[in-house]
Amino acid sequence: MKRSTIAAQMYTFREQAQTEQGLADTFGKLKNIGYDAVQVSGIGPIDPRRVKELALQHDLAICATHIPYDRLTGELRAVAEQHRLWDCKYVGLGMVPDRYRGSAEGYRTFAKEASEIGQRLKQEYDLQFVYHNHQIEFEQYGGKTAMDILLEESDPEAFGFELDMYWVQAGGGDPAQWAHKVKGRMQVVHLKDMQIVDGQGVFAEVGHGNMNYPAIIEACRATGVEWYVVEQDVCRRDPFESVKMSLDYLHELLEREKTM
Known part of the structure; x- marks a missing residue:
């Protein structure tokens, strides 16, 4: 992990980035906070060319996306052209579609179909x-688990993972262990923390919850992660303050490592 490979997930700012001006303002604030990259997800219907222009204007790389599954199945060429325009290699899917959930066979079918999409993305684009x-x-x-099925039944070359470490923990998995399980297949990771409030897990800023982030970051580094994406689905304070707290913690980790 380097400072330049820590990105902000735009889904965190889905309310702020629904218009072109809102996106421009959000990009500017993230750059001022210290981010050098973003993942595009949850923004409004803004022309991809303007998204690229605004990212360039604010000196932000676009490291990854989340794309609706129906676009991956029906508009793959357009999706690929959008990613090439953005100089963005990683085409993400945020969640398995409803129709595949609830059975091992459903997840196996999804793993096969998504692998075919991934093969086309890799081979053609x-x-x-x-x-x-x-x-x-x-x-x-x-x-x-369904995660085990996806790992075993998908094409290792075409089907990559973007582990969300909060949701791994919430599901009862060990985040660092799962980073090693998908070694070689995860170049982008999602980072957010978990606190317990009134007996329930809630979203927290990285380094401000109960998760073992030094171990998680070390596992990500050891397994070849390229992009470390800060996301917070729900913030209990201003979202820009939240992502700054997460970034400050990750920078502190980097500085601490220099002295070890």
Whole structure:
């Protein structure tokens, strides 16, 4: 992990970035906070060319996206052209579609179909499909979690992972262990923390919850992660303050490592 490879997930700012001006303002604030990259997800219907222009204007790389599954199945060429315009290699899917959930066979079918999409992205456009989990993938089917099924049944070359470490923890998994399980297949990771409030897990800024982030970052580094994306689905303070707190913590980790 380097400072330049820590990105902000735009889903955190989905309310602020629904218009072109809102996106411009958000990019500017993130750059001022200290981010050098973003993942595009949840923004409004803004022309991709303007998104690129605004990212360039604020000196922000676009490291990854989340794309609706129907666009991946029906508009793959347009999706690829959008990513090439943005100089963005990683084509993300934020959640398994409803129709595949609830059974081992459903997840196997999804793994096969998404692998075929990933093969096309790789072979025709030199792009990489990555899958973002939630906690539902830790439901068990015949003794295996859906995550295990996805890992085993998908094409290792075409189906990448974008582990969300909060949701791994929420599902009962060990985040650092899962980073090693997907070694070589995860170039983008999602970072957010978990606090317990009134007996329930809630979203927290990285380094301000109960998760073992030094161990998680070390596992990500050891397994070849390229982009470390800060996300907070719900913030209990101003979201820009939240992502600054997360970034400050990650910078502190980097400084601490220099002295070890």
